[in-house]
Amino acid sequence: MRTITYLEAIREALxxxxxxxxxxFLLGEDIGILGGAFGQTKGLLEMxxxxxxxxxxxxxxxIVGAAVGASLxxxxxxxxxxxxxxxxxxxxxxxxQAAKIRFLSGGQVSVPMVLRMQGGAGKRKGAQHSQSxxxxxxxxxxxxxxxxxxxxxxxxxxxxxxxxxxxxIFLEHSNLYSRKGSVSEKDEAIELGVSEVKRVGRDVTIVxxxxxxxxxxxxxxxxxxxxxxxxxxxxxxxxPLDIKPVVQSIQKTNRxxxxxxxCLTCGLGGEISARIVEQxxxxxxxxxxxVGLPDVPVPYAKSLEDFVVPNETTIMEAVLDVMKGAPKPx
Amino acid sequence: xxxxxxxxxxxxxxxxxxLEIRYFEETIEKLFFKNLIGGSxxxxxxxxxxxxxxxxxxxxxDYIISxxxxxxxxxxxxxxxxxxxxxxxxxxxxYCKGKGGSMHVSDMGTRNLGANGIVGAGIPIASGAGxxxxxxxxxxxxxxxxxxxxxxxxxxxxxxNLAAIWKLPVLFVCENNCYAVSIPTCKxxxxxxxxxxxxxxxxxxxxxxxxDVLAVHKAASQAALRxxxxxxxxxxxxxxxxxxxxxxxxxxxxRPAGEVLQWQxxxxxxxxxxxxxxxxxxxxxxxxxxxxxVSQKIQDAERFAMxxxxxxxxxxxxxxxx
Numbered sequence: 001m002r003t004i005t006y007l008e009a010i011r012e013a014l015x016x017x018x019x020x021x022x023x024x025f026l027l028g029e030d031i032g033i034l035g036g037a038f039g040q041t042k043g044l045l046e047m048x049x050x051x052x053x054x055x056x057x058x059x060x061x062x063i064v065g066a067a068v069g070a071s072l073x074x075x076x077x078x079x080x081x082x083x084x085x086x087x088x089x090x091x092x093x094x095x096x097q098a099a100k101i102r103f104l105s106g107g108q109v110s111v112p113m114v115l116r117m118q119g120g121a122g123k124r125k126g127a128q129h130s131q132s133x134x135x136x137x138x139x140x141x142x143x144x145x146x147x148x149x150x151x152x153x154x155x156x157x158x159x160x161x162x163x164x165x166x167x168x169i170f171l172e173h174s175n176l177y178s179r180k181g182s183v184s185e186k187d188e189a190i191e192l193g194v195s196e197v198k199r200v201g202r203d204v205t206i207v208x209x210x211x212x213x214x215x216x217x218x219x220x221x222x223x224x225x226x227x228x229x230x231x232x233x234x235x236x237x238x239x240p241l242d243i244k245p246v247v248q249s250i251q252k253t254n255r256x257x258x259x260x261x262x263c264l265t266c267g268l269g270g271e272i273s274a275r276i277v278e279q280x281x282x283x284x285x286x287x288x289x290x291v292g293l294p295d296v297p298v299p300y301a302k303s304l305e306d307f308v309v310p311n312e313t314t315i316m317e318a319v320l321d322v323m324k325g326a327p328k329p330x
Numbered sequence: 331x332x333x334x335x336x337x338x339x340x341x342x343x344x345x346x347x348x349l350e351i352r353y354f355e356e357t358i359e360k361l362f363f364k365n366l367i368g369g370s371x372x373x374x375x376x377x378x379x380x381x382x383x384x385x386x387x388x389x390x391x392d393y394i395i396s397x398x399x400x401x402x403x404x405x406x407x408x409x410x411x412x413x414x415x416x417x418x419x420x421x422x423x424x425y426c427k428g429k430g431g432s433m434h435v436s437d438m439g440t441r442n443l444g445a446n447g448i449v450g451a452g453i454p455i456a457s458g459a460g461x462x463x464x465x466x467x468x469x470x471x472x473x474x475x476x477x478x479x480x481x482x483x484x485x486x487x488x489x490x491n492l493a494a495i496w497k498l499p500v501l502f503v504c505e506n507n508c509y510a511v512s513i514p515t516c517k518x519x520x521x522x523x524x525x526x527x528x529x530x531x532x533x534x535x536x537x538x539x540x541x542d543v544l545a546v547h548k549a550a551s552q553a554a555l556r557x558x559x560x561x562x563x564x565x566x567x568x569x570x571x572x573x574x575x576x577x578x579x580x581x582x583x584x585r586p587a588g589e590v591l592q593w594q595x596x597x598x599x600x601x602x603x604x605x606x607x608x609x610x611x612x613x614x615x616x617x618x619x620x621x622x623x624v625s626q627k628i629q630d631a632e633r634f635a636m637x638x639x640x641x642x643x644x645x646x647x648x649x650x651x652x
Contacts, residue, residue, distance in 0.1 A: 025465070051465060057495070062454040062488035069458020072443055073393075075465065077458075092485070096448050097455060104434040105444060106427035107649030142650050165652035 001184055006148075007177040009155035010040050010116075014078065016187060017162045018048055021076060024162055025052040027063055028080030028116075037082050038118065038177055060086050064093035064115060068101065068167075071113040078162060084119035084171060085131045098167040099142030112165040114158075118172040120211055120261055121309045127297035130305075132210075132262035137169045138239045138271065144192060145239040147171040149213035151181035153236055156190030163189060171238075173211040195242040197249065201231035203326070204319050205249040205256040207272055209235040212259045212310060219315035230319060238268060246272070247280045254285040255326065257318045259310055264292040285326065289318045338611045344386055344543050345606060346620055348378040348599045351402040353628040354411050358401065358418060358432075361632070362578045367418055371432045374402040376573035379598035380505050381406035383546025383568075384473050387554055393441040393459055393472040395452040397505075398433040399572075400445030403475055408440040412631035421638035428641045429649065443472075450476060450483030453502070457489045460498035460563070471499040471557040473550070479510030481524045490563070494531040497562035501553045504567045505540065511576045512584035528565035540568030541596040544605070571596075 004012070018024045025048075026041060032055040035042030045053040056063050060081055067079035081087050087094065094115065102110050121130040137145045144166050148154035154172065161168040198213060199220050208216040213234045220230035231249045235241065250256050256276060258269040269290035276288060291310045299305050334342070355375045362371055374381065377399070385394065385406035396403040404414050409425070417424025418432045425437050436444030443459060446452045456474030463470045480486055481504055493500045504524050508515055521527070528535025534556070538545045546568055553564035571593035575582040582590070606612045612620070 054496075057488075057491060059488035059492060061485050062457060062492040065451070065454020065485065065489060066458035066461055066492060069395075069443075069455035069460070070462040070465075071458070072455070073459050073462035073466075075462045089484075092448055092451055093454060097446075097451055101444065102652060103650050104426060104430040105436045105438070105649075106425065106429045108426070108436060108438040109443075110652035112652070144651075 001182045003180050004151055004183050005177065006151045006154050006179045006181070007038065007040060009151035009183050010158060010172065011042065011044070012183070013155045013158035013162070014041065014044060015047065017159055018052065023074065023076045024078060025054065025075065026078050026080065027054040027056055027066065029056055029058055029063070029082050031055060031080055038174065060089035061093055064090040064098065067113040067115065068093060068098050068111055071111045072101070072109050076112050076162060078114045078116060081115065081117045083129050084117035084133055085128050087117060087133065094137070094143070095140050099140045103142060110165045111167045114161045114168045114170050116170045116172065118174045120173040120175055121293070121298045121305065122175055124300055124302060124305055126300050130298035132260065134171055134238055135262055135266055135268050138268060142167065143239060144168045144237070145171065146192060146237050147210040148236060149176065149210055149234050151179065152183050153190060155183055156188050157192065157236060160189040160192050164192060168192070171210065175211050179214070192237045193240040193242050194237065195233055195235045195245045197231060197245055198234045199230065199232040201229035201253070203229045203253055203255070204231070204323060205246065205253045206230050206232045206259060206315065206319065207235065207246055207256060208232060208259040209238060210261065212261055215310065215312050216259055216315055218312040219319065222312065222316060223319060228319070228323065241272070241275070243272070243275045243279060246276065250276065250280045250283050254283055255322045256284070257289045257291060257315065257322055259291040259315055261310060262292055263295050264290055265295050267292050286322045286324070289322045291315055291318045340386065341602070341606060341611055342620070344382050344547070345599070345602050346624060347382045347386070347406055348543065348602065349621060349624040350411065350627065351378045351381060351405050352599060353625055354401060354405060354415070354631070357628055357632050358415070359574070359578050361419070367432070368420060369431060370577040371418065372399040372577050373574040374399045374572065376593065377505055377507060377540065377570045378402055379543035379546055380503065380540045380568045380570055383543040384475070384501065384503050384550045387547050387550035388473060389470065391441065391470050392554070393443055393470070395443040395456045395459065395472065395474050396445040397452065397475050397477060397480070398445060398447050398449070399477070400435060400475070401432070404435050404437060404442055404445070407437070407442045409437045409442060411628055412634040413437070415631050415635035416638050419635050420640055421635060422641040422645070423635070423638040427645060427649070429645070450480035450485035452476060453480065453485050453489035454492065456500050456502070457493040457498055460493055460500040461496065463499050464496070469558045471501060471554050473501040473503055475503050475505060477510070478504060478506040478508070478515050478524060481527065482518055490531050490533070490565070493563040494533045497560060499557035500563040501550060501557060502563055502565045504565065505570055506567050507570050507572045509576070509584070523567060525565055525567040533563050533565060535565040535567065537567040537569060540570030541598045541601065543598055543602055
């Protein structure tokens with residue numbers, strides 16, 4: 001095990017998978033010569049050449065469409081859209097093509113592509129560069145959606161996504177790029193569709209993913225000082241959703257807060273809440289609380305952005321709210 | 331009988347294929363009006379020469395990608411009429427197990443990557459398929475069919491530009507049948523020919539008579555050769571016309587009186603029939619025999635497709651994920 005950044009872990013995963021399988025190639029804007037807008041693909045052009053690391057024009061629909069077409073013929077493209085907000089230009093290729101071609105063909109073909117996108121709020125990038133749009137993709141049958149929170153997870157999940165024969169939407173959070181963490185040197189893919197308990201606790205369950213996991217963990221640390229032990233479940237894969245660890249946790253804690261950076265209305269918190277009610281209703285001692293961005297575009301001014309984006313404090317408040325009336329711990 | 335030259339054999343095969351498409355589409359129309367087909371079907375009657383002219387210039391290992399008006403492309407590429415018809419009737423025996431229907435028929439066995447319900451969507455996908463072929467080597471190409479309507483989509487622009495800059499082995503085939511749905515090309519384009527747009531991508535563009543299967547075949551052969559030799563894509567605009575409405579049942583009131591008749595006089599099958607007779611490739615009796623044979627083939631396809639069962643309910647959950 002050694003300590004590397006989330007960004008470095010992404011890079012390693014790409015390198016290892018490209019070395020392992022010559023069908024894997026990359027395409028996207030500024031991924032080659034520039035090495036990625038944030039350095040995600042630094043050095044890969046020199047390592048693998050311009051056939052396998054392809055700089056494209058600003059053509060999101062063609063980037064995704066070309067990935068679809070290449071994957072139909074057995075290649076394994078990893079396409080990148082620079083900011084997840086720009087995927088709107090490629091929506092037909094993602095929703096009507098990548099997600100559906102296998103089904104429409106009656107199973108004759110598969111679409112083994114990965115679409116990597118980064119994004120998220122907190123750095124004053126403004127409303128068109130700060131969104132979290134994972135709920136859109138989770139809504140579409142045929143896609144898989146992954147949102148890792150640590151260097152270890154991002155590496156293993158990216159490897160698994162590239163090896164998966166389905167179209168995978170791989171969502172990286174830009175605030176995590178510089179985060180350091182332990183990552184194994186071994187070639188280990190992490191199975192998609194498996195949530196993970198990141199912190200064990202007896203009093204309340206916090207469900208989170210992506211950047212909000214570290215916020216949830218920070219809130220949990222602070223709450224520990226008040227003799228409140230929170231269990232943090234990191235979903236890791238958003239589709240297929242592994243709700244089992246969440247249900248098991250609620251069977252123990254009886255109270256749950258769901259945190260995501262995406263807007264509350266029709267955010268994943270609604271779906272997770274519905275599944276919790278379906279599968280763990282009898283274990284709930286309080287209504288489910290969701291923490292998310294209010295229904296506003298992400299504002300630019302620091303005072304406004306800091307106010308709306310979920311953070312350690314707002315998570316703690318939600319936990320304390322959900323704990324009202326709970327018997328004091330022994 | 332003297333051994334046929336390759337050229338003559340090709341002419342006969344083209345004739346056969348165009349007949350097959352024509353009879354197939356007429357049968358589909360008949361079944362549609364018997365309420366046996368759901369949704370909409372988009373007949374390519376009148377446009378047979380484009381499908382056959384292009385596909386006859388391709389090798390079996392080449393790929394095509396098609397449109398919502400794709401039954402003809404499928405047949406021209408070698409698709410079996412009974413399996414296409416079963417798919418259109420929503421039967422389990424269809425190419426796509428009844429999951430796709432008319433607008434999504436695909437047949438990987440003949441390298442038909444599929445019809446598509448979204449206008450223009452096939453263009454970037456074709457570029458991707460061309461990219462895979464280029465990376466794998468082997469000299470194969472992709473023919474991408476789309477209509478005049480698609481030529482105004484963003485996908486057209488993005489997809490063709492990408493193929494151009496990377497010199498991908500794609501034939502971009504525009505079936506200009508004069509109307510998107512109800513809007514004629516003179517109202518949606520500021521230029522007289524769609525092939526002029528090729529210049530803005532730095533690729534060759536040509537407009538050919540889409541009612542002349544030999545002219546289409548010639549243009550396709552040249553474009554395929556160019557693509558195979560690594561010189562990149564071409565845009566072939568085929569001037570053609572759909573004798574039916576946009577969809578079966580569309581009265582086509584947006585078309586001026588007499589226009590359909592004018593184009594029917596240029597019927598590509600009749601033209602080829604005359605060429606076959608004039609060049610003494612086939613006599614009238616032989617032609618009649620072929621027509622009867624193809625008609626029987628389509629009738630057999632209809633019998634097969636009609637007799638097949640629909641897929642079981644559980645199939646709704648299959649083939650979503652690999």
